[in-house]
Amino acid sequence: MSLDRAAALLDAGGLVAVPTETVYGLAADATSPAAITALYEAKGRPRFNPLIAHVDSLERALTLVYLSSAALALAKAVWPGPLTLVGRHRDTSPVCDLARAGLDTLAVRWPASPAMTGLVTRLDRPLAAPSANRSGSISPTTALHVAESLGGRIGLILDGGPCRMGLESTILADTPDGLVMLRAGALEAERIEALTGQPVQRAGAGAAINAPGMLKSHYAPQSPLRLDVTEPAADETYLAFRTWQGETAGKVLYLSLAGDLAEAATRLFACLREADALGRPIAVAPIPATGLGEAINDRLARAAAPKDN
Numbered sequence: 001m002s003l004d005r006a007a008a009l010l011d012a013g014g015l016v017a018v019p020t021e022t023v024y025g026l027a028a029d030a031t032s033p034a035a036i037t038a039l040y041e042a043k044g045r046p047r048f049n050p051l052i053a054h055v056d057s058l059e060r061a062l063t064l065v066y067l068s069s070a071a072l073a074l075a076k077a078v079w080p081g082p083l084t085l086v087g088r089h090r091d092t093s094p095v096c097d098l099a100r101a102g103l104d105t106l107a108v109r110w111p112a113s114p115a116m117t118g119l120v121t122r123l124d125r126p127l128a129a130p131s132a133n134r135s136g137s138i139s140p141t142t143a144l145h146v147a148e149s150l151g152g153r154i155g156l157i158l159d160g161g162p163c164r165m166g167l168e169s170t171i172l173a174d175t176p177d178g179l180v181m182l183r184a185g186a187l188e189a190e191r192i193e194a195l196t197g198q199p200v201q202r203a204g205a206g207a208a209i210n211a212p213g214m215l216k217s218h219y220a221p222q223s224p225l226r227l228d229v230t231e232p233a234a235d236e237t238y239l240a241f242r243t244w245q246g247e248t249a250g251k252v253l254y255l256s257l258a259g260d261l262a263e264a265a266t267r268l269f270a271c272l273r274e275a276d277a278l279g280r281p282i283a284v285a286p287i288p289a290t291g292l293g294e295a296i297n298d299r300l301a302r303a304a305a306p307k308d309n
Contacts, residue, residue, distance in 0.1 A: 002156075003115065003122065006119055006156055006158055009156055010028065011029070013029065013032055013035040013038065014035070014155040015028050015042055015154040015155055016154065016155060016156045016158065017132040017146040017157040017158060018115050018127075018160075019113065019115055019159070019161070020113035020115070020116055021081070021082060021164045021165050022111070022163060022166070022168050022185070023167070024141065024143070025130065026042065026043065026129060026133075026150070027119065027127045027129040028128050029123065029127065029128075030054075030095045030127055031094040031096055031125050031126070033097075033098050036051070036099045039130070042154055043133070043134060043135045043150075044134050044136075045130065047101060049135075050099070050100050050107060051099045051101075052084050052108065052109050053108050053128055054108075054110070054111055054128070055120055058076065058079060060126065061075070061079075061085075063090065063093065064095055064108055064126060065085070065090060065105075066088045067087050067174055068087075070174075070196060070198075071179060073195075073196070074172075074196055077195050078195070079109075080110045080111055080113075082112070082167075082169040082170060082185055082186035083169055083170055084107050084169045084171040085107070085108055085171075085173075086105050086106070086107045086171060086173040086182065087105065088106075089103070089104055093106065095126060099128045108126075109169055113160075115160055132146045132154075132157075133146065133149040134149050136219075138220070138221055138269050138272045138273050138276065138303070139168065141162055141166050142161070142162050142163070143157050143158075143160070162266075167185055167186045167265045167266075167268065167296070168185050168186065169186060170189075170192070171183040171185065178198065178201060179192075179196065179198070179200070179201065180201045180203055181200050181201065181203065182203050183298070184294045184295035184298045185295050186265065190290075219269070219303045220303045220304075220305070221272050221273075221275065223237075223275065223279065223281055223282050225281075225282045225303055225304040226281070226282070226283045226284065226304070229283035229284060229285060230285065232250075233283070234248050234249070234250055235250050235281060236282065237282050238253070238284075239253050239254075239271050239275060239282065239283070240253070240254050240255065240285050241255050241264060241286065241287055242256065242258065242259030242285075244285070249283070250280055251275075253275055255267050255287075261287075261290075261292040264293075265292045268296055
């Protein structure tokens with residue numbers, strides 16, 4: 001990976017796909033309206049959908065947003081890692097209005113990604129970095145996925161191999177009423193509760209879109225998708241959660257042979273892509289709703305939602 005070349009492209013307003021521990025991100029200078037406009041256009045992303053500003057330290061995060069003592073304690077326990085915090089935007093922050101979708105809040109994350117944090121350090125400014133794919137489609141967990149989705153639209157893809165976690169970060173809003181989960185992700189609710197000593201609040205179904213990943217239709221394959229299927233049809237590709245002995249499915253892909261949620265999370269998007277490429281309807285086995293299963297089921301529900309939402 002050439003971080004110096006990538007930094008030069010970003011400094012000139014270009015776009016670079018960058019590996020993180022969660023998924024590949026499409027990085028742009030978060031302080032540049034022109035760069036953020038190019039990012040929205042490359043992804044085909046609606047401009048009312050705000051972006052996450054990626055940083056290389058807690059200190060830099062605190063130059064962008066205000067965080068409560070509870071949010072600050074959680075950040076110290078988890079960062080760098082798969083946690084995004086949405087806080088009130090500081091007037092002195094350099095992040096442009098377009099990256100925030102005009103909101104008075106900003107989502108920030110310090111990822112466990114030497115590539116992303118190295119670029120932030122080189123540029124000495126935050127990077128906006130949504131998933132490196134066309135908006136609404138399956139998130140990328142390899143450099144090849146990025147090339148298939150955005151090839152020719154961006155300046156450079158840094159290849160860091162497969163992403164370790166395979167699910168996007170968990171997003172929490174820092175509100176006067178406490179921390180509220182806006183998006184389930186790679187940091188499990190149970191771990192958050194253990195760290196904070198408080199139950200995790202969830203945003204309601206009609207919550208305003210003030211963070212990524214809140215659109216009803218998202219992460220979607222082109223093929224029709226059925227969920228909680230125990231008996232797939234003969235023309236369906238079946239995403240099985242554990243060893244499956246049936247014979248009706250047209251093809252079986254395993255999220256995890258052992259029924260392991262961490263493995264299923266890592267393989268989810270790659271399996272959806274492989275199934276979609278076969279051109280058959282897709283059926284997915286029931287996934288437990290505990291631990292990482294909450295985030296997996298969230299992604300699957302959005303993937304199966306009508307695309308006109």
